[in-house]
Amino acid sequence: ETGVTQTPRHLVMGMTNKKSLKCEQHLGHNAMYWYKQSAKKPLELMFVYNFKEQTENNSVPSRFSPECPNSSHLFLHLHTLQPEDSALYLCASSQATSGSETQYFGPGTRLLVL
Amino acid sequence: AQSVAQPEDQVNVAEGNPLTVKCTYSVSGNPYLFWYVQYPNRGLQFLLKYITGDNLVKGSYGFEAEFNKSQTSFHLKKPSALVSDSALYFCAVRDQAGTALIFGKGTTLSVSS
Numbered sequence: 001e002t003g004v005t006q007t008p009r010h011l012v013m014g015m016t017n018k019k020s021l022k023c024e025q026h027l028g029h030n031a032m033y034w035y036k037q038s039a040k041k042p043l044e045l046m047f048v049y050n051f052k053e054q055t056e057n058n059s060v061p062s063r064f065s066p067e068c069p070n071s072s073h074l075f076l077h078l079h080t081l082q083p084e085d086s087a088l089y090l091c092a093s094s095q096a097t098s099g100s101e102t103q104y105f106g107p108g109t110r111l112l113v114l
Numbered sequence: 115a116q117s118v119a120q121p122e123d124q125v126n127v128a129e130g131n132p133l134t135v136k137c138t139y140s141v142s143g144n145p146y147l148f149w150y151v152q153y154p155n156r157g158l159q160f161l162l163k164y165i166t167g168d169n170l171v172k173g174s175y176g177f178e179a180e181f182n183k184s185q186t187s188f189h190l191k192k193p194s195a196l197v198s199d200s201a202l203y204f205c206a207v208r209d210q211a212g213t214a215l216i217f218g219k220g221t222t223l224s225v226s227s
Contacts, residue, residue: 004157042118043158043204043217056213090157097213100146100165105157 003027004106006091012112013081021076021109023091029104031097032074034066037088037108049074050097081113116141118207120218127195128226135190135221137205147188148206148215149179158204164188175199195225 003026013019025032034046048056049068063085065077074091088110092103117140127133139145146165150158162173169181179190188205205218 006157040219042219045214048213058214092158098208099210100163102148102160102163103215104160105150107155107157110155 004091004093004104006089006106006109008109009107010110010112012114013078014114015081015083017081018077018079020078021089021091021111023074023076023106025072025074025091025093025104025106027093027104029093029095030071031094031101032068032071033092033094033103034074034076035090035092035105037090043090046076048097055097078111081111083113086111086113116207116209116212116214116216118205118216118218120203120205120221122221123219124222124224126224126226129197130194133192133195133199133223133225135203135205135223137188137190137218138186139188139205139207140186141207141209143209143211146208146210147179147181148208149173149177149188149190150204150206150217152202152204152220154201161190161203195223197225197227199223200225 007022031050036044046060047066052068063080067075088108090108091106094101094103119138148163149161152158164171164181172178202220204220206215
């Protein structure tokens, strides 16, 4: 893979559960991202962190709560999710958030909400 | 507003034949353009990008893409397709002032033996 790891790879949760997704990048990058990939839809950017500070929140419901303790780690805390939140959640990192910087993606966490 | 269009949901080619996956974009100013590939149950892998300069960009696994400013296109090409190229391909764009990469909806490439 590309130096970005995600755990768990698969997650099944009920609507009342609380769970967390973890992302770690080993590339020395300063920016990290969460994306949602649903079937038949383009990738949706959820959150952007740059040097541990959140710089973008694309109107994501509050049942998704990101956390970035340092530039190498990114979490997505999940609570009271809905079945329509079932999707592949992808983490990415890049050296910077703008310009020609390439984003490198992890393998994703496949989430199923029952 | 930035946007990307991938007009084909699926492209079918025979192994050994050339392949093209189409992408057109809309952005204010000069674009940065990217191609990614996604294999089943995997994340997106970077293939190539256009920043400036030569309109023909060469990338991983023998892929290349041609930037055409007048047609606002960035089509992905390969001279000779392999069965292992079968995957989902995404085009993405960012303008020079933007933060977010805007992705197309993806094109499934199927290469038959």
